[in-house]
Amino acid sequence: MSEPLVIVGNGMAAARLVDELSKTSLGRYAVAVIGDEPRLAYNRVLLSSVLAGETASHEIELRPASWWRDRGVTVKYGSLASEIDVGRRELKIAGEESIEFSRLVLATGSTALRLNVPGAELSGVHTFRDTRDVDILLALAARKKPVVVIGGGLLGLEAAYGLAKAGTPVTLLHLMDRLMERQLDAPAAALLKSLVERKGIRVLLNANTARIHGEGRVEGVELVDGRRIEAEAVIFAAGIRPNVALAKEAGLSVNRGIAVDDHLQTSAEGIFALGECAEHRGICYGLVEPAYEQARVLAQHLAGKATSYPGSVVATNLKVSGVGVFSAGDFIGADGSEAIVLSDSRRGTYKKLVIADGKLTGAVLIGETSDALWYLDMIRAKQSVALIRKEMMFGRSLAQPAKAA
Numbered sequence: 001m002s003e004p005l006v007i008v009g010n011g012m013a014a015a016r017l018v019d020e021l022s023k024t025s026l027g028r029y030a031v032a033v034i035g036d037e038p039r040l041a042y043n044r045v046l047l048s049s050v051l052a053g054e055t056a057s058h059e060i061e062l063r064p065a066s067w068w069r070d071r072g073v074t075v076k077y078g079s080l081a082s083e084i085d086v087g088r089r090e091l092k093i094a095g096e097e098s099i100e101f102s103r104l105v106l107a108t109g110s111t112a113l114r115l116n117v118p119g120a121e122l123s124g125v126h127t128f129r130d131t132r133d134v135d136i137l138l139a140l141a142a143r144k145k146p147v148v149v150i151g152g153g154l155l156g157l158e159a160a161y162g163l164a165k166a167g168t169p170v171t172l173l174h175l176m177d178r179l180m181e182r183q184l185d186a187p188a189a190a191l192l193k194s195l196v197e198r199k200g201i202r203v204l205l206n207a208n209t210a211r212i213h214g215e216g217r218v219e220g221v222e223l224v225d226g227r228r229i230e231a232e233a234v235i236f237a238a239g240i241r242p243n244v245a246l247a248k249e250a251g252l253s254v255n256r257g258i259a260v261d262d263h264l265q266t267s268a269e270g271i272f273a274l275g276e277c278a279e280h281r282g283i284c285y286g287l288v289e290p291a292y293e294q295a296r297v298l299a300q301h302l303a304g305k306a307t308s309y310p311g312s313v314v315a316t317n318l319k320v321s322g323v324g325v326f327s328a329g330d331f332i333g334a335d336g337s338e339a340i341v342l343s344d345s346r347r348g349t350y351k352k353l354v355i356a357d358g359k360l361t362g363a364v365l366i367g368e369t370s371d372a373l374w375y376l377d378m379i380r381a382k383q384s385v386a387l388i389r390k391e392m393m394f395g396r397s398l399a400q401p402a403k404a405a
């Protein structure tokens with residue numbers, strides 16, 4: 001008899017886990033996926049393209065219904081898992097009967113943070129996390145009234161780009177003195193800012209939101225320094241919080257995320273967590289690639305194979321507001337490291353490679369990012385770059401002509 005394995009959350013990590021499980025242990029588990037969103041798992045990353053009008057919402061589904069059916073997976077969408085009974089090995093589902101599990105996987109993702117400022121509860125304040133949010137933002141974009149986006153990280157920039165592309169006047173507020181400060185050094189961030197401004201987005205740095213104004217509805221935003229920006233809507237894109245409530249109420253060990261060991265197991269035997277809700281060695285990753293690496297390890301572990309997850313080398317490799325942005329490793333450059341920099345603001349490109357102990361330890365690319373994965377492989381390989389040091393700045397085709405061909 002197949003063992004009941006229940007996955008809570010029908011997002012990107014869950015879909016990849018089922019994919020990996022179907023390669024490693026088909027038939028061993030009877031898999032059920034419980035997701036509260038009203039549709040099959042979709043590629044959340046592509047919500048930015050949907051908002052920018054580059055992709056239709058129905059095109060972002062990760063797998064069709066037949067794919068899940070062919071693998072014998074029961075998918076319940078529009079269903080909220082409300083309680084875990086660890087002792088009885090049961091999962092309660094709101095408004096439905098409980099289901100039994102022998103193994104449980106929490107893949108509950110994150111929730112967009114709402115700033116705790118006066119006015120945050122006004123009508124016209126939104127977030128950018130799921131397809132429901134995108135529908136709201138698309139309706140907003142169609143009205144072409146001024147919008148303030150709070151947060152100059154990836155999500156805020158994507159929200160601002162999508163709205164601006166639709167002709168909405170957008171002001172982007174960022175608390176720090178540079179955009180994407182967790183991924184970019186100061187020159188790269190300055191270049192990105194100018195490229196974003198060329199798309200018609202107004203960017204205000206060192207912008208600390210004091211309150212959102214309005215009588216019932218948003219009318220504007222006031223900053224701590226007294227500046228005031230008129231707006232009919234506000235989008236919070238200032239961070240995410242892992243969804244840990246289910247785990248916490250069940251008595252599992254929770255810090256910022258659900259604490260997991262190198263097998264992705266939580267503090268309870270046979271209960272696992274992966275993706276954005278999980279915290280491994282003190283880190284909650286907010287990106288897809290680590291979730292996929294975790295899915296591979298967890299599937300192997302559930303198949304009884306010896307394996308462990310050592311953590312991920314985080315890299316950012318994406319288009320931000322239509323601009324290629326890549327960042328990985330120690331992109332600032334720790335003491336004792338050296339940096340090779342190539343900067344051409346007119347062409348909209350910036351490239352910085354950080355070298356320490358003869359190895360590539362970090363990189364930032366803006367504009368031209370076609371060699372990003374080559375640099376990432378080098379950072380991960382931790383091998384000497386002495387032989388290609390002179391040419392590596394100019395890309396793979398010049399540094400390794402034979403291999404690149």
Ligand SMILES: Cc1cc2nc3c(=O)[nH]c(=O)nc-3n(C[C@H](O)[C@H](O)[C@H](O)COP(=O)(O)OP(=O)(O)OC[C@H]3O[C@@H](n4cnc5c(N)ncnc54)[C@H](O)[C@@H]3O)c2cc1C
Nearest residue numbers: 009011012013035036044045081108109275276286287288
């Ligand atoms: C607009 C946008 C753009 C992004 N762009 C990038 C990018 O370019 N690159 C990148 O690496 N990452 C990007 N990300 C982040 C990426 O989407 C996430 O890292 C990834 O989706 C995490 O997968 P997950 O399965 O852990 O969580 P999710 O995909 O969020 O899935 C979790 C699911 O669990 C459901 N759930 C939660 N609690 C329950 C419950 N109690 N019962 C039932 N269901 C529940 C949630 O509703 C959700 O459907 C982006 C995110 C957004 C929002």
